[in-house]
Amino acid sequence: MDISIVGNDCAYIYLRAGAGVVWDDLVQFCVDRGWGGVENLSAIPGCTGAAPVQNIGAYGAEVSNVIHAVEFMFYNDLSAREFSCVECNFGYRDSIFKRELKGCGIITYVTLRLTKNPVINANYEDVKHALHGLDNPSIHTVRDIISSIRASKLPDPSVVGNAGSFFKNPVVSEKLALSIKNSHPSLKLFPSGEKYYKIPAAWLIEQCGFKGKRVGNVGVHAKQPLVLLAFEGATGDELINLSHTIIQTVKERFNVDIEPEVNIC
Ligand SMILES: Cc1cc2nc3c(=O)[nH]c(=O)nc-3n(C[C@H](O)[C@H](O)[C@H](O)COP(=O)(O)OP(=O)(O)OC[C@H]3O[C@@H](n4cnc5c(N)ncnc54)[C@H](O)[C@@H]3O)c2cc1C
Incomplete structure (x- = not known):
């Protein structure tokens, strides 16, 4: 696999992966070595080069949380440029590659910053529930749990055509969110910035x-x-x-x- 360590300090490992590396193989590679940050993004189909494009996310994590840099080659003059995480303008399922740079070139490498001291991210209800009662779960456990939740909920694209989630979760004003919640108490709201909620x-x-x-x-x-x-x-x-x-x-x-x-x- 086109993966190399390009940095290493007391807290982090910097891993540079080629765009063609299968994303989930990269996740497995990291989890096997105890490097945390991508385990919640287990079992997302596709290649590493596509991951920054829509800032893939799942189970309370987004790839932008661990991206250190993205290397990009422009079609017009074949020049290469490295974008820092900030320059990628990441948002919810969004980035500069999906907007301003759409069709201008190709991502060639992605460098991730992974932690050597993983902190389990169990913010997501299903994950929290599955981890309940386990002593010191590892990122391996988290990966296994998330992979099996996904397999039970999501259709396999090789069996029936699908692109995963077709829609984004909308972010609405507090006023609208609370008025819907008023008439539908079962609705779960997720705060998203000041006075906004994700539904x-x-x-x-x-x-x-x-x-x-x-x-x-x-x-x-x-x-x-x-x-x-x-x-x-x-x-x-x-x-x-x-x-x-x-x-x-x-x-x-x-x-x-x-x-x-x-x-x-
Ligand atoms: C069953 C299923 C579950 C999914 N679950 C999730 C999920 O949980 N979270 C999530 O975020 N997504 C999810 N997805 C969506 C999908 O996995 C991601 O968007 C993934 O990154 C697509 O990878 P790909 O290699 O197939 O890219 P493609 O689908 O081929 O391309 C996606 C876009 O990225 C561009 N692109 C791809 N590679 C490059 C590159 N090297 N340089 C520049 N642009 C590039 C393409 O032009 C296109 O616009 C799911 C999809 C399926 C089918």
């Missing part, structure tokens, strides 16, 4: 009756309504139409705008 898009979509629904050759996953499914014979138009119907229905019912997490060209 699970899966909850909104489920409330609108889409969970498990199939329309022609496309549908909404029964175990995780954030995931749209493309069954055999599905067309791009069918999928886009379903996504528009969902967006519109959520807007009409809750006055909340949800937007795609996936890149639609």
